[in-house]
Amino acid sequence: MCGIVGLFLKNPALQSKLGAHVETMLVGMSERGPDSAGIAVYHSPVSGGRSKLTLFNADEAYPWRKLAGDIGAALTVETDVSQKGNHALLIAESSEDKIVDWLHENRSEVRIMGYGKLMEVYKDMGLPGDVAKRYGLRGMVGSHAIGHTRMATESAVTTEHSHPFTPAPDMCLVHNGSLSNHNNLRKWLRKQGQTFDTDNDSEVAARYFAYRLSEGATLEEALEAGLTDLDGFFTFTMGTKDGFAVVRDGIACKPAVLAENDDWVAMASEFRSLAYLPNIEKAKIWEPAPATVYTWSLH
Secondary structure: OOEEEEEEEOOHHHHHHHHHHHHHHHHOOHHHOEOEEEEEEEOOOOOOOOEEEEEEOOOOOOOHHHHHHHHHHHHOOOEEEEEEOOEEEEEEOOOHHHHHHHHHHHOOOOEEEEEEOOEEEEEEEOOHHHHHHHOOHHHOOOOEEEEEEEOOOOOOOOOOOOOOEEEEOOEEEEEEEEEOOHHHHHHHHHHOOOOOOOOOHHHHHHHHHHHHHHOOOOHHHHHHHHHHHOOEEEEEEEEOOOEEEEEEOOOOOOOOEEEEOOOEEEEEOOHHHOOOOOOHHHOEEEOOOOOOOEEEEOO
């Protein structure tokens, strides 16, 4: 059992309160996921040829500034880094694929939590409220965010196994449920060139959708293909640079609630995480139908 939340702001005037609203939503899912929590926030885009990566090492004394300097020297680019808990946000005048490759080859002790031009990912062990405070979620400004609270069933309780999972730039996935064919699907995806950081079944789903998108599928087509190829029970929420998407399996035994008004669209595993959103009384509220893809976009 896990908890999922997502908030997509249609009204830019609300962006200054994104983090505060998502923190309240995330804390509302504490009983569904006390083991660990994570958030992906879409905000503060970098421009031009720059990219940003959210990095993790369990040692809070890890030499992040030295790492940034080493990357800058190796790739001949300017870098900047700031630390939050055991995470760091690295911004570099380089494409994210070059930095990802360099880190894999030279700093295997550093885990990449998220990357792209817009998305930042922070996830850690502990109660959702504690994780939110540790990484300053309440003060984050942005257009949309998704979050997850985890009660582990399929794999270990670690920061790395926490959600969201990032399989591609500015893309992430959170999952409530379990997949029964993830081992065979992982083998197949490896043959297609996908690599994995954990044994978590949710990472398999994330990389499956990333693979479908890389082959030219639209977001809707990728998620619809998952309804055929992913065997198990699931509610997925996906974040992209433009918006977010929700889909449930054909049986739809994992709970989900959607709400929408003129200012925002929100999703949660239970209504209590939606109850304090502004003007919730004016929102259309419904349970997403089984095997149906829902998407919202900034454009």
